Structures are given as structure tokens and as C-alpha cells.
Amino acid sequence: MTDHALRTQRPNPPYRGLPYLLTFPSLIALIGILYPFVLGVYYTFTNYTLTEPGNIRFVGLANYVEIFKHIDFWRAFGLTFVFASSAVMIELALGLGVALLLKDAFPGIRILRSFLIIPMMIPPIVSALMWKVILLPTNQGVLNHILSFVGIRPVAWLGDSATALVSLIIIDVWIYSPFAVLILLAGLQSMPKEPYEAAQVDGASGWFMFRKLTLPLLTPSIVLVTLFRLIDSLKVFDIIYATTKGGTAGATTTLHIQSYFEAIRWFRMGRGMVYLFVLWFLCFVFSKALSGLWTKVLMR
């Protein structure tokens, strides 16, 4: 084929606007995400009250100063941390244990793995309501009813400040541990066999292999689980809202719950947005740090 023939057969140049057209939906999505975010940040500097939409005044840092001065904010901040870190640690430990048990094939393993993901398939709000019935404070509650057989008096699981947060962590662990199991199981199954064979030849113990081989090789999966679960746990709302609504005596009022009270129940959008902005900042810092760590361990 000659050069001339090629030139005549060359197609028309691609439609010039095509790249723009193809990226347009993403641009719209980006604006759809950024616009409310920027507006929300702007509201943190205003006195915006839902019942007075025509009277939005710029108040500078007044909302931040007032909220940071109040002990309720720091309590919510601390509770958010305690809840998220405790839930993630337990989910990781439990997830790793179950994943190690399910690593090797045995009869019924497929059914067991299918059952394992049931909690994740139930909407969290439904799980929370189910748990609320289980944890009812009198003997009407399933757990208290069972405990009564061994002579334990009814415990106000969700209605006592000493046990409310622990109960919520248990609910979170029940719902999301399967997620940790699935990721860690995938990590375990994709590990190379050679290092283990070499270690066995050298007479290494199981514990030694776990510490020196399994854990280091599994680090990317562990970081991945921590990344997803930590961000989700920091933002948790549905489980708390459906069970304690932030009670008892503020024992489960996390940043997200407090922002809901401020913005939706008390109409103080400006203040509510401050709580959400702090929460976003926390999530941003942690996700940045953990995704950086993940990249680092992958490159190792």
C-alpha cells in the first residue's frame, strides 16, 4: 500500500470534542461532590440556621471557637476515636483468626464462608435494630433472657453509660468482621508457598512462621482493612442512631451524632457543619496516612 493510498484511507480525525464529552459526566460528578463540600465549609463560617434561610451572616471563626471551647465537643471527639480504634482492632484480630481457620480447605468450607458474609449482607440499620431487641434492658431482651438462666440479673446494655459504647462496638464488630475476614483470607490465599516450604525444611515452628512470614506478607491486606474500616468507623452513624441516639448521658455521642443533633434537630447548620468538617479532616488525615503506608508496603 503506498503512502498516497494510506493518506486517502486515513479516517477523519477523531471528533475534537470527544475527550471533553467523555469526561463531562466525571466533571459533573466532581462538581456534585465539591459544590456541597465547599458550601458546607463555607457554612462553618456562618450563623446559618435552617429556620432562617434568608438570614445567613458571616461570623468568621466564632462557631469553631465556641465548639472547641465546649467539653461536649472534646468528649465526642474522644468517643469517636475510642469507638473507631477499638472496633477496628477487634475486627482485625477476629478477622485474622477466622481467616487463618478458613484458609485451608475442609468439608463444608464453602457453606461456612457463605454464612460468614451474612452480617454484611444485612443493611447496618436493620442489624442495629435487631441488636437493639437482643440487648433490651429487661428480660424481654434475648441476651438478658439467656443470662437469666445462669442467675445473672438484667443488664442495661444500651441504657447504661458503662456498657453502651461497648455494646455498640460489639454490634459494629458483628457486622463488619466478615469484611476483614474476606480481605485477609484473600491475602492469605495469594501468599507464595516457597518461603513456608523453606522455613519448614529449616525446622521453623508455626508461631515463628506466623510472625516472620505470614504477618509481614499479610501487611498490605491488614493496612487495607484498617484503611477501609477506620474511615467507616469514624463516620459511623446508623448503628448509633438506631440504638442509643447518642445516649446514655452522652456516652455514645460521637462527632457524627452531635452534628446530626446540631444541624437537623436543632437547625444550627453552621455548627453542625463544624463537627462534620472536623470529622472529614480526621478521615482525610487517616486515609492519607494509611494509603501512603499501603503504597509503601506494596513497594517493599
Added chain:
Amino acid sequence: MAIGGCLNSIVPEPGNGGTLNVTIMVNSKLRRGPRLVAAILCGFCVLLFCHCTKKNNPKSVEIHLLLNRHPFTESILRFIPEYERQSGVKVSTLLLSEEEYFEKLITELSSRSSFYDLFMLGFPHLWQYAKAGWLEPLDPYIKNLDLTPTAWDQNDFFPELIACSRWNLRQGAGRGEGPLWALPVNEEGYVIFYRKDLFDRFHIKPPTTYEEVYKAAKALTRNVDGQQIYGFGHRGVRSWSTIHPGYMTAFASWGARDFDESMHCVIDSPQAIEITDLFIRTLREGGPPGWPSYTWYEGKEGFLSGKFAMWFDANHQAAAFENPAKSQVAGKVGYLLPPAGPDGQIRSSTWVWSLAMNAASKNKEAAWKFLAWATSKEILQRTVPYENINPTRKSVWEDPKTMQATNWAQGEYRRTAQLLLSKYARIRWTPSIYVTQAGDRWAAALQEIYEGKGTAQALKSAAADIDQMVRK
């Protein structure tokens, strides 16, 4: 640009004809893409246009109702098809549970959406939304004889319930004055439901003071025939609705108030501390464990299943308690007026569910006609068999069918309800737009006290926070 660059990069060097053909094919496929997108967009626009034209057609009037799940709404929904046939107006409804309902409502109203023409509310919302300019005053519609038949009769409503729906928009005063912002469809007064069988069995006199409630609650918190009974129940979640029923009744009867004349929060007054201390002590020593997790729903279920000896809440729950199909305590329930305070006065709280009109509605006449129909004597009477109790109209309350349906405990229910409606029940909150936020904070203080914090300290701290909310 990146995609364009990518496409160019697969164009082959001259001489590689096969790859070139592939490139031509890819390009022609991609060029079909924009046309497809354009076709979809055009189709969407045509559909949107058709939809808008349909909506603007004056012949097809449609009104939209946003409703809270409640015996009133569940009963009125049965009659709406009948209304549609009579009037030719299409009525669309969205029914949500209470928390979701108010979240949806505030979102709709604050964005000045005209979509929902009518919705339900209680007095705290009435004060908030009226002040924000979201409610349509109803007096002009009532006075317009072309829109409202004389038989509709505003004077038939209990005067106190109409007073609950009027406000002149002045913070701290003006209840019962100014425009009528809503029409009442359901009323609840607060009584102490008590288990007559347990009181008789343990020779305890039904209480007439709050000290007696405390003593009875302690005495009745015991194991009865292998079942643990708790003496006294009340709502306890961190919400203004925890303050509103029994606690507010006790609080007001003790002579305490939420705000003074200058809208300064006084929930830490000596009277307030005294009655709060007694009330929470009653719950701690004579109530169920985990009181702060109780909503009215769980409390009602507790009383239905025989767990409580006393339950201080809305009197219309009697319909469920007296229904043998639902209740283990049917026929064993007594109804006590709330106890009097130290001065011998009963100052009971009350709640009214009302229907209001969106000020931004584009179908106000049609919406009013529906509202007048839904609050007519006939329709309110027809909602009674479906547990829409208590009626807000005198004629419905005195109707023989209602009398028969509510003649529980040998007339004790009706006697107490009648006394509450005519004599004792009032809204005890000071009119303001701060009821929900002040109440939520106040309820948090009650939980703190229950958890062991000093009553004076907890109330003082809550009062300071509420003052700060009001000053904003």
C-alpha cells in the same frame, strides 16, 4: 485530551494496514457514541417536557401530603380514594415514621419547596415553622364560605386545642393569640396507667402525690410469680419528647417553668431541682434498668407485656392496652390523673397532632378543601374505630359510638380524659422556636442525673447551654 492522545497513539505507522483498519473501526464506533448520548439527552428532554406540561395542566389538580405514621394517618388513608372520587382531585401521600418524617419535612420546608401542600406537625414544629414563614395562616380560608361550608364548624373543636394552634410569633408568649396555623386532628393527655390487680394484691393505694408514686414504684419493683415487675416507667431517650409527657406534667405541677419572661432558662430553679430529683429517683429505684434507652414505643410494649406496674404516658395508648389480642394486661388497667403538686394543682401537659398547609403550596385552595374535609366531623368520627383517639372535636368525643369505643375501665378512661381536656391539660412549654433543642439538652441532663451526676449541677449546666442556644 488524554483520551484523544491515546487514540492517536494507536494509529499505526504507514505500511501496517491491518492495524489501520482496526483504528478506523474504533473511531467510527466512538463517533457513534456522541450521537447516542445526544439522542438519550433529547429523549430525556422530551420526557421532562411532557411531565412538566402534564403537571401544569389546570384540569388535573393533584395535592401532595407528607404524613407521619400515626393512627390518624393510617385511618384517613382508607378514606382518601373516596375523597378523590368525590372531588376529582388526586391526592398523593408519603407516609414516614416519626424521625424520618420530621427530617424530610424540614428539608422540604427549608428549601421552600412547594411540592408538599399539607403535612402533620405538633406544637414545637408549629412554633418553629410559623416563625420561619413556612405555614399558611388558615383563618382566611375558614372565613371564606365558598371554600368552607358552615357545617364544618370551627367552634366544635375543643377550645384548648385551637389555642394550641394559634400563635402571634412572639418568643416567650402569645400562645392562643394570632393566626391559626394548623387544625388539630388528634390529642393526647397524660395519665398514669396502673395495674389494678397488682395494686390490690399488694394492698397499695393508687398514688395521688409524686412521693406516693415513688413509694408505690419501689414497693412494686419485685418478682411476681416468677416475672420481674418494675414499678414505674417513663420515656428516657435523649430527646425533647422525653421531657414532654409525665416529667413536664410533674415539673409544671411543682410550680417550675422552662423559661422566665425574659426567655432566660430556669430549669435549674429550686422547685425544678426538687421535682427532678424525686422523678429521677423514682425511675432509678422503681424503674426498669436502662431507663435512658426507653422510647414511648418500648415503654408501651413493656406495659403491654406486663413488665410495668405504672406507665406515665399518652392516654390514648389505652386502645392497645385494652385490646386482649395485643395486651396481656387487658381489663386490669386503671387510669389515674397525674398527681397534684405541693399547692394541690394538677398542671398536666398535652400534645396535639395537627394538619398544616405549606405557605409555598401552589394548590392552596385544593389543599384547604382537603384539609376541611379531613377535619370535618364526619371524617374525624370515622377515624375513631381505627384508634385515632382522642378526638379533637367535642361532637366526636360525645358521639355514642366514640363513647362506646372508649368506655374502658368502667368509664375511668373517659372521666380522666374529659377532666384533662377540659381542666388540666395545657401546653406547658413557653412558646418559642427553641423547644426541640432545649428539650434535647434537658433530656441529656436527666440522663446524667440518672447516671449519678448531681441534680443541681446537671440542670444548671443544661440551663446555661440552653441560654446560649437562645441567645444565638
